[in-house]
Amino acid sequence: MPASSDRHREGGAPLRLSLQRNVQAPGIARGAVAELCEEHGLEPSLRQTVVLLVSEVVSNAVRHSSGPDDAPVVLSAAVTEEAVRVTVTDAGEGFTPTERDPERVEGGYGLYLVDKAASRWGVDATPPTSVWFELDRVRQQPG
Numbered sequence: 001m002p003a004s005s006d007r008h009r010e011g012g013a014p015l016r017l018s019l020q021r022n023v024q025a026p027g028i029a030r031g032a033v034a035e036l037c038e039e040h041g042l043e044p045s046l047r048q049t050v051v052l053l054v055s056e057v058v059s060n061a062v063r064h065s066s067g068p069d070d071a072p073v074v075l076s077a078a079v080t081e082e083a084v085r086v087t088v089t090d091a092g093e094g095f096t097p098t099e100r101d102p103e104r105v106e107g108g109y110g111l112y113l114v115d116k117a118a119s120r121w122g123v124d125a126t127p128p129t130s131v132w133f134e135l136d137r138v139r140q141q142p143g
Helices: 025-039 044-064 110-117
Strands: 005-007 015-019 073-079 083-090 120-124 129-136
Touching (some): 025 044, 025 083, 044 073, 044 129, 110 129
Antiparallel strands (some): 015 073, 073 083, 120 129
């Protein structure tokens, strides 16, 4: 089945994508979010971080969702003066995030990266499952 997305967006409005749950979904999401970030003039390093985290969270939804295979993965993203907020929702039953096992060599880095790079993040484990994160546009200096 070919990759597809259903974009709901008009110039400057938040992004909403409905993605087929397949291997093309992370790439489609990365491209759409990169375009959104560029339209809002985000710094390259912030844009790269947002795109990386989108790739990880959408990949997790595609790979690990307990929902039906034909249920879409929905990505919502918005840029404000203060932050970029992304939410990825799938039809799964939810989960509770756990610490990454340092003995594990393969996999398990998606939410670890989100935890390390995002300003804030969380999981709404009530079905449908949503993972969200925010990145501040202006990093606060320690102080």
